[in-house]
Amino acid sequence: MVPSAPTLPITLPLAISFFTFQQIMFLVDTARGGGMRAALLPYGAFVTFFPHLIAGPIVRPSEVIPQMTAPGMTRPHTQNLADGALIFLLGLGKKLVLADMFGGFADIGFAAAANGASLTFFEAWYATLAYALQIYFDFSGYSDMAIGLARMLNIRFPLNFDSPYQATNIAEFWRRWHITLGAFLRDYLYIPLGGNRKGPIRQTGNLLATMLLCGLWHGAAWNFVLWGGLHGAYLVIHAQYRRWFPALPVPLARALTLLAVILAWVPFRAGTLTGSMAMFRGMAGLNGVALPRMIVSALPPLGLVADPVSVLPFLGDARTLSFPEVSACLLLGWLIVLTLPNIHRMTQRVRHWSLTASFALAMQALFFAPHVAPFVYFQF
16 A cells, blocks of 8 residues: 655654765766766755755756756746646646546555455456546646746756656656656666666566566565556667557557556555555456446446446445546546646636636635545655
8 A cells, every 4th residue: 555644753864864865966977977066055055946845856966056056046037937837736736636636546545455355347447547647646746836936046957747548658658757766766776777778688688677666766665666667668669669660550559558557557546466466467357357236337338348236335435327437537637637737738718717727626625626646656
């Protein structure tokens, strides 16, 4: 199961480890000759700059220190304040409105699997689809909030998410998902190991080693090793396929990439191999396919593929109407991530409409929700 919310004693070591991480990156870049010289004050300001202190984006000294030492950096800029506040509030809406809602759906199913329950087809798939949306909206929302805060302070952070679920292959997914981490893994692990310069066999080993270390970076547990190993295997298969076969049609390529990513989220979220296998059994339909009796009665053809039951106990709040409610929410979430651009590529008009809706819903969630869940990536 995913660890509980971090408290101050956990958050402080996270900040210290991130501080050390920035030091190491600075020293490695300098040793390679691609770093930069900085006085103590700008360097100290960089490693303690609070918008990225806990969980990213992973920014490099050469990207931030020149901005901190630029003339006029300390003067407020109206446009930066406005743009930063807009990005911050949209990220806040992602977290409070979308991520927390989907997290509630996902927690029920994964908690049941962790406790040994047998989830049926829809219960398992809905929990997994909800978690895929939760972790995207949670972490991209956090990244947007960090980018917005930095912009208000006249610092431009790099883009960290670029509609990753719209990727057409797994390599493109990693160029769109947590972009700064993907770039770090490429520049500090994959390329130093040899990259693809020493033949396909060595490339295979380098890809697997890089992604296994990526899994361990998230936590020293077998579920993270499995998640990293799956992504390593995906990248190896993609590299070999691209070498020998023509590209797949775009819709099919996107569907296969998305399916692979969603399946890999199961061990990442489940926390244990036992819980992961329980979820996979349910997703494969080995525990049966069931739907609420009222839904089957309203749409009799569904009775050909699903057994009618009173309620689905591990979906929503175990009401008959939980199934259409969760279905509608999942449909909305996946339409957003699969069809809309990220907020940094939206037109100004779309941003303003999105801000109006997200701010109103975020305030409602903030004041009336029973609790606010911690950011997912604070746990890794």
